[in-house]
Amino acid sequence: MQQTDEQRELLASLRELVERVLGDRHESLCGAGFSSETWQTLGGELGLLAASLPEAMGGMAAGQEADAILMEAFGKHLVSQPYLSSVVMAAALLDVSDDAGSQHLAAAAQGEAILVPALADSPSDTQFACVETVATITDNEVLLQGSKVLVRDAPLADRFIVLARQDGAADCPHVLLILDADVPGISREDFGTIDAATGSHLRFDQVRLDRSAIVVRGSEALERAALATDSAIVAVCAEAIGVMQAMLEQTVEYAKQRVQFGQPIAGFQVLQHRMVDMSVAIEQAESITRLARGKLLTPDRAKAASAAMALVAKACRGVAQDAVQIHGAVGIADETPISRYFRRALAIEKQFGGKAYHLKRYMQSADTF
Amino acid sequence: MIDIELELSPEDSAFREDVRAFLAEKFTPELRREAELQTGVFADGALSAKWHRILFERGWAAPGWPKAHGGAGFNATQQYIFNDECARAGTPNLPVAGVRLCGPVLIEFGTPEQKDFFLPRILSGEHVWCQGYSEPQAGSDLAALECKAHRDGDEYVINGQKTWTTHAQFADWIFVLVRTSREGPRQAGISFLLVPMDAPGLSVRPIVSMSGEHEVNEVFFDDVRVPVSNLVGEENKGWNVAKFLLVNERGSGSGAAYLKNALGMLGKIIADDGPFSGAACDPVFAGRLAEIEIEVAALEQSEHSLLEAITRGETARGHTLASIHKLHVSQIMQAITELEVDAIGAFAQIDQAPVLFGHGEASAQVPPRALTPVAHYLNMRAITIFGGSSEVQRNILARAALGL
Numbered sequence: 021m022q023q024t025d026e027q028r029e030l031l032a033s034l035r036e037l038v039e040r041v042l043g044d045r046h047e048s049l050c051g052a053g054f055s056s057e058t059w060q061t062l063g064g065e066l067g068l069l070a071a072s073l074p075e076a077m078g079g080m081a082a083g084q085e086a087d088a089i090l091m092e093a094f095g096k097h098l099v100s101q102p103y104l105s106s107v108v109m110a111a112a113l114l115d116v117s118d119d120a121g122s123q124h125l126a127a128a129a130q131g132e133a134i135l136v137p138a139l140a141d142s143p144s145d146t147q148f149a150c151v152e153t154v155a156t157i158t159d160n161e162v163l164l165q166g167s168k169v170l171v172r173d174a175p176l177a178d179r180f181i182v183l184a185r186q187d188g189a190a191d192c193p194h195v196l197l198i199l200d201a202d203v204p205g206i207s208r209e210d211f212g213t214i215d216a217a218t219g220s221h222l223r224f225d226q227v228r229l230d231r232s233a234i235v236v237r238g239s240e241a242l243e244r245a246a247l248a249t250d251s252a253i254v255a256v257c258a259e260a261i262g263v264m265q266a267m268l269e270q271t272v273e274y275a276k277q278r279v280q281f282g283q284p285i286a287g288f289q290v291l292q293h294r295m296v297d298m299s300v301a302i303e304q305a306e307s308i309t310r311l312a313r314g315k316l317l318t319p320d321r322a323k324a325a326s327a328a329m330a331l332v333a334k335a336c337r338g339v340a341q342d343a344v345q346i347h348g349a350v351g352i353a354d355e356t357p358i359s360r361y362f363r364r365a366l367a368i369e370k371q372f373g374g375k376a377y378h379l380k381r382y383m384q385s386a387d388t389f
Numbered sequence: 390m391i392d393i394e395l396e397l398s399p400e401d402s403a404f405r406e407d408v409r410a411f412l413a414e415k416f417t418p419e420l421r422r423e424a425e426l427q428t429g430v431f432a433d434g435a436l437s438a439k440w441h442r443i444l445f446e447r448g449w450a451a452p453g454w455p456k457a458h459g460g461a462g463f464n465a466t467q468q469y470i471f472n473d474e475c476a477r478a479g480t481p482n483l484p485v486a487g488v489r490l491c492g493p494v495l496i497e498f499g500t501p502e503q504k505d506f507f508l509p510r511i512l513s514g515e516h517v518w519c520q521g522y523s524e525p526q527a528g529s530d531l532a533a534l535e536c537k538a539h540r541d542g543d544e545y546v547i548n549g550q551k552t553w554t555t556h557a558q559f560a561d562w563i564f565v566l567v568r569t570s571r572e573g574p575r576q577a578g579i580s581f582l583l584v585p586m587d588a589p590g591l592s593v594r595p596i597v598s599m600s601g602e603h604e605v606n607e608v609f610f611d612d613v614r615v616p617v618s619n620l621v622g623e624e625n626k627g628w629n630v631a632k633f634l635l636v637n638e639r640g641s642g643s644g645a646a647y648l649k650n651a652l653g654m655l656g657k658i659i660a661d662d663g664p665f666s667g668a669a670c671d672p673v674f675a676g677r678l679a680e681i682e683i684e685v686a687a688l689e690q691s692e693h694s695l696l697e698a699i700t701r702g703e704t705a706r707g708h709t710l711a712s713i714h715k716l717h718v719s720q721i722m723q724a725i726t727e728l729e730v731d732a733i734g735a736f737a738q739i740d741q742a743p744v745l746f747g748h749g750e751a752s753a754q755v756p757p758r759a760l761t762p763v764a765h766y767l768n769m770r771a772i773t774i775f776g777g778s779s780e781v782q783r784n785i786l787a788r789a790a791l792g793l
């Protein structure tokens with residue numbers, strides 16, 4: 021992960037730009053207030069969304085480092101959607117070297133189209149068995165039938181990237197499809213999330229697609245789904261760092277100005293230690309996330325991603341709880357920002373399987389690093 | 390769970406059978422279903438009123454009050470049995486402001502007129518109460534309160550603000566601590582007043598909690614007038630009344646029952662025949678649950694020993710134990726809600742507030758047991774903050790128990 025001076029400068033300027041941009045725009049990117057216009061500005065005009073992508077697609081080729089910088093900033097400003105779906109995961113699912121794939125990605129990077137992956141059938145489908153979602157592929161079309169429970173960002177989607185099982189293919193049964201979100205036969209049951217984003221339960225009922233909807237078939241489809249998920253895990257860990265840093269900053273600030281018993285509560289040593297513990301947990305989370313980022317394209321990918329998610333999930337929980345406790349009753353009010361960070365931290369813990377799941381996956385992955 | 394064997398007299402055994410029979414008859418499946426959807430610190434206004442009424446009709450609305458004031462007159466053991474049986478059944482957690490806080494204060498400090506007027510109405514449920522202690526700048530440091538009252542003829546005129554007032558939106562009356570003097574130590578200028586919520590000049594602003602539930606409020610006083618006869622105790626001696634009440638608030642003596650009720654809910658979430666039974670098979674999860682059960686058993690034993698001491702007339706460690714129990718109950722409760730949230734995994738991301746607190750429809754895609762855990766977890770963050778925060782309890786224990 022050695023960076024050249026040039027890369028470092030590029031990343032530093034990216035960090036500065038995204039901070040400046042989000043500072044006065046995040047309201048229109050958060051939750052129900054999401055504005056596709058603002059998203060397009062971030063993409064097309066400012067070129068931020070392409071930072072991780074190859075230069076040929078208008079990007080900075082800054083890869084995962086750019087993802088991390090953007091996600092951390094999104095975390096700080098509570099923009100919990102839809103970069104993770106539309107860029108991080110989509111880039112792992114689509115093939116930049118083929119025409120169709122790069123066109124879809126370029127549109128996502130411009131902010132013109134929002135791509136939303138629907139991979140597992142349900143939260144318990146951690147191995148992507150996809151038994152409920154079946155694609156029947158004939159000579160001239162693809163027929164999609166099935167359902168996906170709990171797809172984040174789905175209400176924002178222009179296109180879905182769907183992992184399905186091919187009817188009749190026993191060995192390597194998976195297929196990855198890309199389809200417009202408004203194709204007849206797709207129905208959505210939308211819900212809000214605790215972190216003010218949105219999601220849907222999807223149904224595909226006799227959805228007829230052109231064969232060009234096929235992105236890739238066989239084991240490669242499954243492998244890409246796994247890579248997309250691990251990339252998302254590492255990216256969401258970076259977002260968590262931003263979320264936790266914001267909580268720490270706000271808590272320290274609050275403790276300095278909140279007076280009880282004639283003194284700022286920041287003067288109570290027990291609270292000082294608690295805030296120090298928060299910062300120590302964040303430091304640890306940052307380090308394990310950096311480690312996992314470096315392993316994303318190596319055979320240790322899964323083990324490292326799970327190591328990061330397990331530790332970050334633990335940090336999220338502890339830091340969020342400490343932040344609210346130190347705020348006192350103010351911390352439990354919906355109108356206090358800290359409570360919104362608390363809920364985002366909780367959603368991050370649960371988005372790709374919780375701490376227990378990742379500890380298990382860590383223990384089960386071959387020991388190589 | 391390990392059951393604690395109470396040595397029951399024949400009367401107490403008969404009493405337990407009475408309570409069981411009562412619950413079997415009156416705690417209907419419909420009430421149980423409603424109770425299972427509660428996520429707040431207390432059951433919501435409508436359910437509380439319903440259950441309170443049923444207890445009232447049986448003469449059990451105030452288990453701890455003496456019979457002379459219309460209470461159930463249970464002895465300490467009977468109160469324990471009653472709480473325990475209610476918890477096992479999973480009855481609603483009733484708000485404490487009237488029966489458990491204001492009632493005992495009036496019994497201890499009230500005038501005969503106050504007792505005659507208020508106590509029967511607390512019992513019947515005609516008056517729902519809320520607690521006006523905290524203010525924006527007076528939380529843990531309660532004596533910093535600034536909401537003031539001055540005498541004008543035979544009335545007090547109140548100006549200022551209270552905050553975090555639980556269930557003010559359902560209340561008919563509020564008891565408030567007000568500043569009636571600035572002379573001497575801060576504690577010496579405080580009085581305890583009873584105020585009807587419909588008094589002109591009193592207004593309530595809701596504060597929505599991070600769960601999406603509306604439990605707490607701000608209450609504003611703008612030249613609110615009450616007769617001098619609404620003063621409890623003496624003017625400027627309200628701090629004694631306040632402290633008496635705080636001790637009652639801290640130590641209910643039935644923390645284990647409260648926790649067993651929550652464990653019962655958790656048990657339903659991870660039930661064998663449900664979609665989240667996998668959690669209970671996970672050794673780490675099962676270990677966390679076992680640890681909690683053991684801590685609840687220890688707490689129950691401690692409460693039981695305290696009960697025996699009180700029955701023998703010993704009160705020496707009562708205050709210390711109240712703080713220890715408050716610490717334990719709140720921490721264990723939070724640990725239980727963490728298990729609830731962990732049991733439902735990714736479903737925790739879905740905001741169920743519209744279903745729980747609004748008119749939203751539950752989705753057929755989401756298992757019903759996934760409805761309550763997140764709101765419960767979020768609401769229970771408050772339990773280490775109110776009623777004396779965990780930090781404040783430790784300060785009390787450092788001083789009172791360790792002499793530091």
Ligand SMILES: Cc1cc2nc3c(=O)[nH]c(=O)nc-3n(C[C@H](O)[C@H](O)[C@H](O)COP(=O)(O)OP(=O)(O)OC[C@H]3O[C@@H](n4cnc5c(N)ncnc54)[C@H](O)[C@@H]3O)c2cc1C
Nearest residue numbers: 288345346348349520522523528529553555771775778780
């Ligand atoms: C859900 C809920 C319901 C409530 N209902 C009511 C109600 O009905 N009526 C009512 O009057 N009030 C109510 N309260 C308010 C409650 O009593 C206060 O929250 C409590 O007194 C703590 O005050 P605070 O929130 O202002 O926190 P603060 O006192 O500002 O404390 C902030 C942080 O500093 C810590 N701290 C404070 N002092 C010390 C110290 N000396 N040493 C170390 N640490 C310290 C605290 O532990 C906490 O972590 C409610 C609160 C909640 C959350």
